[in-house]
Amino acid sequence: MKTSYLETEVTSTEILAEKFIHLFRQGKMVEAISELFADNVVQVEWKDFHPIRTAGKSLLLAKEREWLASVECIYDLYVSDPLISGSYFSFVMDIEAIVKNRGRIHINKICVYKTENDKIIFEQQTITIKRTVNTKFCA
Secondary structure, eight states: OOSSTTOOOOOHHHHHHHHHHHHHHTTOHHHHHHHHEEEEEEEEEEETTEEEEEESHHHHHHHHHHHHHHEEEEEEEEEOOOEEETTEEEEEEEEEEEETTTEEEEEEEEEEEEEETTEEEEEEEEEEEEEOOOOOOOO
16 A cells, blocks of 8 residues: 555556566567467557557467577567556567578567556557668677
8 A cells, every 4th residue: 555655556567567578588588478468469560550460379479489480690689678557568679680581680669568467468569670781690
């Protein structure tokens, strides 16, 4: 219980956001989806002003596994601290990677999540992908 306006209570959205960010920063994306997403989660990705909708945790897991299989090397992964408002949280993610059939790319995402009953029920990502010309190779 709050006793003054300076004290705050930790919400289930904050706990969920912190777990999610922690797993993502460790590169444990599949584990984050498996543990924290609701079975009926809906994802909307915006790529080049076109929405791509995916429904269901099993489809999101398959999509994530396919993406990870296409990644040859990750040079850099940055995940910001979460911003939280009510049952929503968001963060920024930057990835520099070599991807099969695409070469070296830089991906910038703004990700927004809605939570309910201690699970993520909705994910929206706005994605910008740029091809880079740096020829540095992974060790």
